[in-house]
Amino acid sequence: MSDETRQSVRVELGPRSYDILIGPGLLASAGAEIAARLPKARLLIVADERVDDLHGEALRAALSKAEIPHATMRVPSGEPTKSFPHFEAVVDRILEERLERGDAVVAFGGGVVGDLTGFAAGVARRGMGFVQVPTSLLAQVDSSVGGKTGINSPRGKNLVGVFHQPALVLADTDVLETLSPREFAAGYAEVVKYGLIDRPDFFHWLEAKRAAIFAGGAERAEAIAASCRAKAEVVAGDEREDGDRALLNLGHTFGHALESAARYDAERLVHGEAVSIGMALAHRFSVRQGLCPGQDAERAVAHLRASGLPTRIQEIPGTPFTLTELMGKIAQDKKVVRGALTFILTRGIGQAFVARDVDPAEIGRFLEAELGA
Numbered sequence: 416m417s418d419e420t421r422q423s424v425r426v427e428l429g430p431r432s433y434d435i436l437i438g439p440g441l442l443a444s445a446g447a448e449i450a451a452r453l454p455k456a457r458l459l460i461v462a463d464e465r466v467d468d469l470h471g472e473a474l475r476a477a478l479s480k481a482e483i484p485h486a487t488m489r490v491p492s493g494e495p496t497k498s499f500p501h502f503e504a505v506v507d508r509i510l511e512e513r514l515e516r517g518d519a520v521v522a523f524g525g526g527v528v529g530d531l532t533g534f535a536a537g538v539a540r541r542g543m544g545f546v547q548v549p550t551s552l553l554a555q556v557d558s559s560v561g562g563k564t565g566i567n568s569p570r571g572k573n574l575v576g577v578f579h580q581p582a583l584v585l586a587d588t589d590v591l592e593t594l595s596p597r598e599f600a601a602g603y604a605e606v607v608k609y610g611l612i613d614r615p616d617f618f619h620w621l622e623a624k625r626a627a628i629f630a631g632g633a634e635r636a637e638a639i640a641a642s643c644r645a646k647a648e649v650v651a652g653d654e655r656e657d658g659d660r661a662l663l664n665l666g667h668t669f670g671h672a673l674e675s676a677a678r679y680d681a682e683r684l685v686h687g688e689a690v691s692i693g694m695a696l697a698h699r700f701s702v703r704q705g706l707c708p709g710q711d712a713e714r715a716v717a718h719l720r721a722s723g724l725p726t727r728i729q730e731i732p733g734t735p736f737t738l739t740e741l742m743g744k745i746a747q748d749k750k751v752v753r754g755a756l757t758f759i760l761t762r763g764i765g766q767a768f769v770a771r772d773v774d775p776a777e778i779g780r781f782l783e784a785e786l787g788a
């Protein structure tokens with residue numbers, strides 16, 4: 416446990432401010448860190464089954480060492496767990512354990528468990544203490560930061576939820592060692608996203624350090640901390656997503672359409688891969704519109720490819736998508752306002768902006784060319 420590789424990021428939200436701790440070996444310090452912020456709290460750990468098998472004992476040993484009473488509830492790995500039945504079960508377990516408002520629920524897993532658990536903690540007893548222990552790269556750099564929580568409805572993804580900020584986020588970079596290379600690369604797409612939005616220097620640093628970040632070590636913790644800082648800054652300026660927080664959707668309008676067309680089948684496409692293709696599309700569309708130099712788009716795409724990520728729609732395995740299908744999905748996206756589409760476009764590396772008046776016909780012609788390419 417080397418302290419010099421430990422990073423801490425403060426999310427400034429007035430009375431709801433909190434720390435994100437990032438670095439190797441943090442699970443072992445979980446007891447002390449939680450006790451310092453939530454004295455005398457009892458805990459319910461809601462754990463992704465797979466993560467619990469791999470790392471649950473380490474977390475529980477740390478809590479026992481700090482004499483923090485805790486129980487564990489395991490939930491199945493995978494997106495279907497972000498649903499009403501599991502939500503009801505988690506709330507019921509919180510009540511069964513007789514947790515009070517000063518106690519806390521701990522999310523131990525990727526974004527699925529974080530979103531589900533945060534939502535349950537946000538509404539049980541009108542809001543309980545909540546700690547995030549994110550274990551996927553995506554959760555460490557994105558979903559555990561910012562306080563958005565929720566579940567999917569049969570009518571669509573992430574349609575039911577609340578804003579509920581955690582009291583602490585503990586991102587142990589060692590647990591990423593057991594993450595599959597595919598899931599690691601998918602999480603990395605969101606890291607690249609922060610560079611492409613408004614941090615060209617960070618993007619250039621990622622280009623130089625990619626191999627080291629994938630290998631683990633100090634650069635990995637640094638990349639995660641920089642990502643958390645980037646997201647925390649946006650969130651602090653726009654906690655409830657009325658303005659600048661929209662930039663975080665770079666690549667996501669196209670990405671969500673692709674995920675939906677692939678029916679959220681993780682074998683075909685996981686979220687970060689969809690975002691990677693979506694960011695490549697946003698850059699190429701920006702070039703086509705005369706907004707972005709071609710070489711900037713090529714550079715962004717080259718970095719994603721070098722990271723093992725897909726950048727073209729045709730790379731998604733299975734039955735190819737049709738233009739009608741994709742346009743239908745884009746029109747369903749919540750970012751449509753009276754016929755015009757809102758997209759995050761770019762003027763170059765790290766120069767993304769919100770475009771609120773994108774003509775659907777232009778998108779149609781662009782996607783037609785992409786699908787035929």
Ligand SMILES: NC(=O)c1ccc[n+]([C@@H]2O[C@H](COP(=O)([O-])OP(=O)(O)OC[C@H]3O[C@@H](n4cnc5c(N)ncnc54)[C@H](O)[C@@H]3O)[C@@H](O)[C@H]2O)c1
Nearest residue numbers: 465492493525526527550551553554557558563590593594
């Ligand atoms: N709240 C937000 O702001 C926000 C932002 C982005 C994404 N999300 C949500 O996050 C979810 C995606 O998150 P995710 O990519 O972490 O998915 P996930 O939680 O399904 O985790 C991905 C897979 O990795 C496994 N896993 C996690 N940590 C592991 C580890 N250390 N070792 C081995 N396996 C491990 C899980 O069991 C799972 O199979 C989506 O539901 C998405 O909507 C929320």
Ligand SMILES: [Zn+2]
Nearest residue numbers: 605667686690
């Ligand atoms: Zn995303």
